[in-house]
Amino acid sequence: MFNLIRRDVILQKKMLLTYLPFILFFVMMDSHPAMTFLIASIFIPFNAFAYDEKAETNILLNSLPYTRVEIIASRYIGAIVYMVVAIGLASLSLYAFSQPFSMMDIAIGNSLFLLFAAFTFPLFYIIKPGHIFSVVLISFLLLAAVGPQVVIFLAEHLTVITNFIASFSVPALYTGAAVIVMTLYAISWIVTTIIYQKKAF
Amino acid sequence: MENVVELNNVTKNFKGFSIKNMDLQVKQGFVTGFIGANGAGKSTAIKMMMKLLQPDSGEVKLFGLDYQTHEKVIKEHIGFVYDGNVFYEGLNLKDIKRIVGPAYKRWDDTLFYQYIEQFELPLNKAIKTFSKGMQMKASLAIALSHHAELIIMDEPTAGLDPIFRRELLDLLQELMIDGNRTIFFSTHITTDLDRISDYIAFIQNGELIFNQSIHDVAENYALVKGGMDLLDRDTEKAFVHVHRAPTGFEALTDNIKEVKNIFGESVVIEQASLENIMYYSKGRKSYV
Numbered sequence: 180m181f182n183l184i185r186r187d188v189i190l191q192k193k194m195l196l197t198y199l200p201f202i203l204f205f206v207m208m209d210s211h212p213a214m215t216f217l218i219a220s221i222f223i224p225f226n227a228f229a230y231d232e233k234a235e236t237n238i239l240l241n242s243l244p245y246t247r248v249e250i251i252a253s254r255y256i257g258a259i260v261y262m263v264v265a266i267g268l269a270s271l272s273l274y275a276f277s278q279p280f281s282m283m284d285i286a287i288g289n290s291l292f293l294l295f296a297a298f299t300f301p302l303f304y305i306i307k308p309g310h311i312f313s314v315v316l317i318s319f320l321l322l323a324a325v326g327p328q329v330v331i332f333l334a335e336h337l338t339v340i341t342n343f344i345a346s347f348s349v350p351a352l353y354t355g356a357a358v359i360v361m362t363l364y365a366i367s368w369i370v371t372t373i374i375y376q377k378k379a380f
Numbered sequence: 381m382e383n384v385v386e387l388n389n390v391t392k393n394f395k396g397f398s399i400k401n402m403d404l405q406v407k408q409g410f411v412t413g414f415i416g417a418n419g420a421g422k423s424t425a426i427k428m429m430m431k432l433l434q435p436d437s438g439e440v441k442l443f444g445l446d447y448q449t450h451e452k453v454i455k456e457h458i459g460f461v462y463d464g465n466v467f468y469e470g471l472n473l474k475d476i477k478r479i480v481g482p483a484y485k486r487w488d489d490t491l492f493y494q495y496i497e498q499f500e501l502p503l504n505k506a507i508k509t510f511s512k513g514m515q516m517k518a519s520l521a522i523a524l525s526h527h528a529e530l531i532i533m534d535e536p537t538a539g540l541d542p543i544f545r546r547e548l549l550d551l552l553q554e555l556m557i558d559g560n561r562t563i564f565f566s567t568h569i570t571t572d573l574d575r576i577s578d579y580i581a582f583i584q585n586g587e588l589i590f591n592q593s594i595h596d597v598a599e600n601y602a603l604v605k606g607g608m609d610l611l612d613r614d615t616e617k618a619f620v621h622v623h624r625a626p627t628g629f630e631a632l633t634d635n636i637k638e639v640k641n642i643f644g645e646s647v648v649i650e651q652a653s654l655e656n657i658m659y660y661s662k663g664r665k666s667y668v
């Protein structure tokens with residue numbers, strides 16, 4: 180299992196050279212710290228899929244002494260491992276450029292990452308290889324472009340919902356959000372495992 | 381345990397092609413060649429052995445074990461070589477070894493480097509710069525470096541030049557000195573098999589026609605040549621398929637005794653090559 184997670188680093192050795200400059204770019208562009216945390220987390224796990232969408236890779240992994248459950252688990256656990264690394268690197272970068280950030284930014288950035296991962300990981304095993312990257316890219320841009328607008332629209336027009344949300348205390352709200360994100364991540368994990376077990380290579 | 385691989389009553393349906401109720405056994409300690417035309421179902425059968433595909437019904441057992449409960453143990457003991465390159469083509473052999481090696485409990489670095497040296501492979505060049513023969517050697521080096529008891533190869537000789545093909549076959553022969561090893565490989569180049577196979581499994585249109593020792597195949601099948609006047613509806617029954625020409629007929633039989641009984645000395649009976657068997661079986665009547 181550990182070996183499967185480590186594989187991403189071996190595969191992306193050269194790519195990783197651009198990792199720090201990539202984070203620094205967002206830091207220096209003065210983008211919102213939460214955004215920086217999100218982008219930093221996405222880098223490794225989604226690059227890994229670019230390698231794994233090839234049929235040959237799946238033939239290789241499935242011919243090695245791994246079960247399909249393990250292969251998918253390595254994806255989901257790996258994403259969290261690399262997310263933790265990303266938090267560290269992004270925090271250091273922000274600190275180095277004396278940009279203020281709070282625990283809140285980390286929480287928002289990484290919740291968004293887990294949410295995004297939960298929705299896109301299963302897609303990698305449903306959509307035909309070759310189309311996946313464009314689908315994910317488009318859905319990410321759409322989410323980034325339309326998402327905030329939708330939230331603002333809902334906040335303005337559906338006072339029932341906002342009142343309902345506002346009725347909770349702040350800690351309860353955050354805990355609730357965290358539980359929802361983790362539940363979605365877990366469901367996504369299960370769904371992907373089921374899809375993957377039925378696949379033929 | 382005599383059979384390393386057992387397919388019992390395995391059925392797999394695809395659009396326009398299916399494997400029906402296949403029973404296939406691969407004997408331990410021998411080389412079994414798996415022959416059949418393109419599209420006969422060789423790769424499908426191999427993929428089921430590797431659990432890349434799951435049969436619709438029937439059971440697949442390796443080393444007497446079930447994939448359901450012993451997937452990792454089974455794969456631990458298999459070395460695989462596929463037709464195309466399955467390794468990350470942008471990586472060099474050193475990095476591929478870093479990824480594949482730790483997957484196996486019995487991975488042997490010394491052995492790996494020994495094969496790399498023997499095959500004269502570069503460690504620091506990306507796989508995509510390798511020729512077809514080198515890619516094949518690289519796959520083989522990886523397949524052999526974890527002391528696998530069963531080596532499964534899908535068309536390992538396809539696309540190789542004759543010299544390397546021979547080297548490969550010699551190497552496989554060397555590997556068999558270790559009596560525990562079993563090699564199962566598919567090919568459509570039948571001359572490969574004469575050199576190293578102990579058993580031949582022949583598949584056609586998803587159906588296993590026979591799985592016999594190479595000796596039995598030679599004894600059971602024969603090519604019969606004779607004049608057209610000898611053929612009629614009854615005598616034709618002795619043949620798998622008859623090829624008619626103005627100068628006479630040429631036919632494949634799997635019942636030499638009967639042919640001798642019917643025709644006696646009036647026909648010429650020759651040993652049938654595997655190629656003859658494959659060719660004439662194309663038009664065969666289906667078995668009951």
